[in-house]
Every structure is written in C-alpha cells, then in structure tokens.
Amino acid sequence: MRYGGNTCCVELRCGGHTIVLDAGTGVRALGVALERAGAGSISLLVSHTHMDHIQGFPFFAPAYNLKKTLTVYEPPGLPVPIQEALKKQTEPYYFPVPLEDLPAHMEFRSTGDHLHIGGAAISRLDLNHPGGCSGYRIEFESRVLVYLTDHEPYRRLFGDTDFSRAKDTEIRDFMRGADLVLRDAQYTVDEYDTRRGWGHGTFDDAAEDANLAEVRRMMVFHHDPDHSDDFLESCIASVQKRYKLDPARMSLAREGEELEV
Numbered sequence: 318m319r320y321g322g323n324t325c326c327v328e329l330r331c332g333g334h335t336i337v338l339d340a341g342t343g344v345r346a347l348g349v350a351l352e353r354a355g356a357g358s359i360s361l362l363v364s365h366t367h368m369d370h371i372q373g374f375p376f377f378a379p380a381y382n383l384k385k386t387l388t389v390y391e392p393p394g395l396p397v398p399i400q401e402a403l404k405k406q407t408e409p410y411y412f413p414v415p416l417e418d419l420p421a422h423m424e425f426r427s428t429g430d431h432l433h434i435g436g437a438a439i440s441r442l443d444l445n446h447p448g449g450c451s452g453y454r455i456e457f458e459s460r461v462l463v464y465l466t467d468h469e470p471y472r473r474l475f476g477d478t479d480f481s482r483a484k485d486t487e488i489r490d491f492m493r494g495a496d497l498v499l500r501d502a503q504y505t506v507d508e509y510d511t512r513r514g515w516g517h518g519t520f521d522d523a524a525e526d527a528n529l530a531e532v533r534r535m536m537v538f539h540h541d542p543d544h545s546d547d548f549l550e551s552c553i554a555s556v557q558k559r560y561k562l563d564p565a566r567m568s569l570a571r572e573g574e575e576l577e578v
C-alpha cells in the first residue's frame with residue numbers, strides 16, 4: 318500500500334525525451350499521465366521479456382494514439398525478439414487487440430551495448446538471470462542513473478570463486494559512482510536459500526554494492542509480492558544499520574515518487 322504493488326516501470330526524463338524502463342503493470346498509469354501531459358517521443362527500454370516487465374504494454378495509452386511514435390529497443394540475447402514477445406501477449410487468448418492493430422507508430426531498434434537516446438548516453442551489461450537480462454547505465458548532463466533489476470549476484474549462486482568474484486566486480490564497476498542506482502532486492506538472506514537460481518538478489522547484496530561501488534544513492538524495488546510495507550521497512554532499517562548507510566544513501570523506492578538525479 319505504501320511502496321506500491323505494480324511490477325517494474327520507471328519513467329526517466331532526459332531533457333525533452335521520455336525513456337520508459339520496462340513496461341510492467343506500472344506502465345498503465347504512466348501511459349495515462351504521459352497522454353495527459355502531451356509527452357512527445359517515447360522510448361521503451363526493456364531489461365528482458367519476463368512477464369512482470371512487459372505485461373503492462375497492451376494497456377499503455379500512448380500505444381493507442383495515432384500521433385505517437387514509440388521506439389522499442391531490443392537488447393541482445395533475448396530468447397525471442399521483443400516484437401515477438403509483445404505480439405504473443407496480445408494473441409486473442411490473452412488480449413482483444415493485436416499488437417499490429419495498435420494505432421501508434423512503433424519502431425523496433427537494437428540497443429547494442431552502447432546507444433544514445435535523445436541526449437542520454439546509455440551502456441548495457443548482461444546480468445545474471447534465467448533467460449538473460451540487461452542492466453543499463455544512463456548518463457545525461459553529467460548525471461548517472463543505473464537501472465539494475467532481476468540480477469542474482471554471482472557469489473550467491475556460485476559461491477566464492479575466481480569467476481564469481483570477477484563477474485561481481487564487473488557489475489560493481491558498472492554501478493561505480495552512480496548518482497542513483499535502482500536495484501532489485503527481492504529477498505532476505507534467509508529467504509534466498511529456498512529461491513536459489515531464481516535470478517534475484519537480497520537486501521544485503523544491494524547494501525554491500527552501494528558501499529563497494531561508492532554509489533551516491535541506492536533505491537531498491539522489485540520486492541517479493543509477499544513482503545508487506547512493514548516488513549520492507551524492517552529489512553531496509555536492518556541493512557542501513559548493519560552496512561552504515563543512512564536513509565539518504567539507501568532506501569526503498571516508492572511508487573509514484575519523483576526525483577531529480
């Protein structure tokens with residue numbers, strides 16, 4: 318009720334350009350707001366095609382606007398092209414309006430590992446998640462935001478090996494010095510034991526990375542749906558204390574919250 322029950326969707330405004338990070342169920346309300354505000358061009362950057370990251374797209378109001386252009390970016394390594402995944406979830410057994418009947422002009426482009434959207438320079442990195450997932454480091458006017466969800470730290474899954482140490486360092490270097498990191502913290506360390514290999518991390522992983530990657534501000538989201546607001550608050554208070562991170566450096570993301578990076 319306080320932190321939000323929708324699945325992943327973050328709006329990022331860089332100058333006049335709107336970048337939408339993932340199209341989970343949160344994209345429905347965002348679409349209404351964007352239409353009301355008369356937003357111009359919109360780019361959609363998805364981390365991967367798991368249902369909780371694309372299922373809001375058929376309800377995205379700008380897709381029903383004939384005058385709108387939506388650019389949908391495809392990261393490398395997806396099991397199926399993004400266009401096909403979006404199309405499949407509008408097959409008649411799921412949804413009444415087929416993707417190709419949506420009136421907006423839709424363009425599909427590849428992200429590669431580096432791309433520019435408006436004035437933003439974006440780098441992409443493979444994360445550790447079943448079926449693959451991409452993290453994004455977005456730089457605009459000397460500010461850096463890192464979007465890093467659906468990632469299971471390598472040392473959690475594989476133990477303390479040379480491989481996992483090297484891969485975790487690569488992830489931390491990707492986050493290094495960021496002004497804001499939006500990060501998955503789905504489980505507690507105790508819960509993780511029975512969810513090994515599901516592709517998510519813990520509050521402790523996020524807190525440890527905030528320190529080791531010298532992140533200015535870490536906000537966590539993509540919580541386990543069974544976690545209540547009170548439970549989330551106890552989890553964040555615990556890591557703030559144990560990792561010596563004050564609330565300005567590590568906090569829970571809140572649905573609808575607006576921040577200037």
Ligand SMILES: [Zn+2]
Nearest residue numbers: 365367446467
């Ligand atoms: Zn996923």
Ligand SMILES: [Zn+2]
Nearest residue numbers: 367369370467
């Ligand atoms: Zn997810």
